[in-house]
Amino acid sequence: MIPGLADIPFFPEEAGNSAPQVDAIYWALVGISTLMTVGLFVVITCFLIRYRHTSEANRTMLRLSPTYLEVTWSTIPMIIFTGLFVWGAVVFVKANRPARNATPIYVVGQQWYWDVRHQNGRHEIGDLHVPVGQPVQLIMTSADVIHDYYIPAFRQKYDVVPGKYTSLSFTATKPGKYRILCSQYCGTDHSLMTGYLFAMRPDAYQRWLQAKDGTGTESMAETGAQLFRTFSCSGCHGENTGVHAPSLAGIYGNSVPLQGGQFVTADDQYLRDSILRASAQVVAGYKPIMPSYQGQISEEQAMQIIAYIKSLSQPPAPAASLPVPNSSTP
């Protein structure tokens, strides 16, 4: 049962676009730290031996102001650290900025599993399938407490926070099966909130996406359209209704004037808040009469309705820039 040394992992696999960059900084830090630690230990050990109380070493020294030394050993680390800060910040910003053509995948964290939905409606629990070489953006929220979507092989993680959308952007670089972990403590079975990420070659990914397993029959937007009617959203927001509510066609991604003179971009977050906490940001010229759907519409359903609202903005759906799979088979 004792594993051979070869079986013991000492370093995680690199399988995402940010992993080599993070590792480069990591090794630089390891190098600097080792150098400083070893240097310091050698100096201290020498002093301890040379100036032990039984030694008769010469203890006369020049009366020197320590200021030069102090300035030196403050400035040199300062310069190194500034470099490290800039390097780390650049990689971090790059890693978190979604590519323009990233495929959105929707993730809802719940005690204690990940509920994942692809645009074409393909649904999975816990695991995640992504294509290699194509940028992906996870759009994530939580239905209960804070979770954290962590993929060690990609060196990336981001908190999944109730009440807001966060995102995790990456491109898988190597086909394979990698661990997904929840790294923000979320309750009893926090350590079982795990799964596998399957990085697949694009054609295999497409096949997987199209496979009918009972969940992937309708796209998210189509389900959203149904929900839009089920929850009677269409009663007010639809065409030619008597109730005075703003039309949602073409709203996504555009600037919306609010009561009080501010403007807000109608992004996923804004649409989510408008559905679940209707009165928070009311469009100028409309009365805040929309009821709050908190507790009635789940986070998954909100995501589907948003997908529907988005689809209204990109006729003819789906947009050409997005590699939405059910539009065509390559």
Add this chain to the structure above:
Amino acid sequence: MSSASTTIEPSPTGPPPERHPVTPDYLNDGYGLRSWLTTHDHKRIGVLYLLSITVFFFIGGWAATMMRLQLLSPHGDLVTSETYNRLFTLHGVTMVWFFLIPSVPTVLGNFVLPMMIGARDVAFPRLNLLSWYIFVLGGIFTLYATISGGVDTGWTFYTPYSTTYANGHVIAMASGIFITGFSTIFTALNFIVTTHTMRAPGMHWFRLPLFVWSLYATSLIMVLATPVIAITLALIALERFAGVGIFDPRIGGDPLLFQHLFWFYSHPAVYIMILPGMGVVSEMITCFSRKRIFGYKFVAYSSLAIAVLGFIVWGHHMFVASQSIYAGMIFSMLSFLVSIPSAIKVFNWTATLYKGRIHFHTPMLYALGFIGLFTIGGLTGLFLATLAVDMHVHDTYFVIAHFHYIMVGGMVMAYLGGLHFWWPKISGRMYNEKLAQFSAAIIFVGFNLTFFPQFILGYLGMPRRYPYYPPQWQVFHILSTAGASVLAVGYLLPLCYLTWSFFFGRHAPPNPWHASGLEWNETSSPPIRTNFEKLPIVTREAYDYPYPIQKDA
């Protein structure tokens, strides 16, 4: 009205060690429980704290032992995950609030601060006693919460988990910490005022021992940060009680706001947990090198710099918590900045060894261990301050290893070192030197074996607070648990031989280490109730040791 004072020149050797057994001292100034529980004497209050935090240290240590045993196997055969979650919460809460934060300030600080500055007591002795009672009251709440089933929030109490979803006695636990917060605040208030107003004639600021500087800086943090955690925990308890509150995402409350408030306290609290240790190390390094500290003012000011800078880096706990990326960058940069004063201290301690006359008594071993472990802990902190690397290692065992190097490798080493250093003053007795050196070595080895593998685990991706984990990682957990058992022996040994020496040890001379400083040269071992027969007038600089022999350039 200091006319009654007298000039006494500190002598490096001190008076002869004979002591008449019936000489009055603070320990025999009144017997019985009552004389202890109503004492205003800062030394007795220090001893009361020593006893209480030792209890909490072993409670927290027990929880850690259970966790390490559980992690021997990846399938978690010992306890359920419910229990495991309660164990790490208990470990975190007791170790942070009931051991590390009070350890050096309330035990060693209370005991030696007035003596170091040449005062008969702290400025507000009754408040000092009151803060011990408040501490005990907070402890009772916490123990109640533990015994009646525990709390599974982790010591961080993140919302909305703690307010809505957690099981267990969150309100009682939060109240315990809230109450203890006032104990911290009152102690700190006492230290600040004492340092300002109670210094003996001639004891100006730059003659203060560096331990006093570090206690002063620590007290500033305590006074300015603790109220924020107090009000935040009160809000948590209120929200849990009322079922609605300002952190509730259902009504638009922001969980990030809680994190800002929490870390505004809890990051400076890390410095509460290390700064006093740094002060203790400065005392021990100089004493056992028989040498003045190198760069006194730099070491003194670096304490204040750490106290201030420590307040403006809290956001590095929130890089991936959906804080704005710009705030992330500001906090990352500031976090690198705070490492500079810490580096200054390490370099100055090293330079102090140069041309000293170095003795290897137990406290010195702890001090050297502190420098080594703190250096590793500090440098790994840079990894976490780097945005891109933190993205990977945040909330993993890398973080666990890092802060244990600071908290245990740093603060606990310093605390034990200081306890051995001032033990002759506290107990009037000497401990067994060989045994003490042996256990210092055991602690050093056990500590590294416990926590170094966790750095590797962390970079592999092992998240914290996991009772179950992938089996490939087991070997590192086995190493870690093996180290923890060595460490446990290392902690039990001092408990035994120090207790033994308290009753049966050889009587201590007033200055067994030939140290400089008023507490060694102007008081007996143990000191009399008012510390000094006559208040001293200070005419010497701090650390007036004979080395180095200086020659003008």
Add this chain to the structure above:
Amino acid sequence: MPRESASHIPEQFESRAQQEEADALGIWTFLSTEILFFGGLILSYSVYRVSYHAGFAEASQHLYFWIGTINTFILLTSSLCMALAVHSIHDGDVAKLRRYLVLTFIFGAAFLGLKLCEYYLDYREHLVPSVNFDPSHFLHPHAAELFLFLYFAMTGLHAIHMTLGLSALTYLYFRARRGDFSQEYHSPVKVVGLYWHFVDIVWVFLYPMLYLINN
């Protein structure tokens, strides 16, 4: 010492001046703590007010502006009495000290009484989160609930401070009657005075924060 006052100098001090300096620094340090104690709440308030301005303004209109205003007036008056109390004992006039302490107490108690009435009115109007909050009164019920939760938390914390202040005033009064204070020694009066003014200042900020949000 010109006159043997009832309370001698505690043994840890060398002189009365040293004791007074310690007392002054002590209370100011404590007030710094208090600033950050309220600071946590004020920060939360500010964050949400920036995020939900319209909702906060709306909910603020449901509070009793005139009660808030009168209470501010009462508290300012009590602060004056406290300042006069300190002034009197500085002149050695113990009788006046006692009179002003009583006046301060009365105004403080009036503030609390009025505050309680206001709480009762709030309760009757279904404004108390988790007890009987009625979202149908509001266009922005979520923000209103946040605001009202903060309102009760902040004014409640302030009221607790007022209550502690009243206890401290009572304590001072009985010590004054026992003859503990004189021109030479009246540090406790000053300490309580500083605390009282501080609590007053907190209200000076709570007043516009809670009652005066306007669209």
Add this chain to the structure above:
Amino acid sequence: MGAQKRPERSTLYWIYASLVLLLILTAIGAKLPLGAGAHDVFAFGISIAKTILIVSIFMEVRYDKGIVRAFAGAGLVWLALLFLLTFSDYLTRP
């Protein structure tokens, strides 16, 4: 110790009168049709003015030593740090 500087009794009354005047101004200002921003500046400006009066005269900071002033300021400086850095997050969120 009696020689220590402190406010005159009449000063206390004058300060009180100014405080009440400021209160009346706030109350009236709240009802004036100013913009939201102007309202806040007005209301909190007056609060700050009141605080300065109370702190400097009633609390006698004007007559105190520098050290007391530093202590009185420390809490405010730290509160400012708390605000500054927290809002560095909130105000720069997308």
